[in-house]
Amino acid sequence: MSIPLKPVSAEDDASILREVQNALAGLRFGAVEITVHNGQVVQIERKEKFRLHGSTGKTQ
Incomplete structure (x- = not known):
């Protein structure tokens, strides 16, 4: 069984x-x-x- 799709209007396309x-x-x-x-x-x-720069978790 197939259901006919509602056509998408140009306004709907622009909104998307x-x-x-x-x-x-x-x-x-x-x-x-x-x-x-x-x-x-x-x-x-x-x-x-x-992304956090400088926090590698390593101790020196």
């Missing part, structure tokens, strides 16, 4: 692209994951990593 751009803005280390369900974007997840 804005959200992806927002998720990428300022991201130095990490990932942006886009989840699609039934041909439609349902979630945008941003995972950011912070």
Whole structure:
């Protein structure tokens, strides 16, 4: 059984692209994951990593 998909309007497309751009803005280390369900974007997840310089945990 297949379910007909609702067409995505140009306004919806622009909104999704804005959200992806927002998720990428300022991201130095990490990932942006886009989840699609039934041909439609349902979630945008941003995972950011912070790298700490100078704290290696070693004692001298």
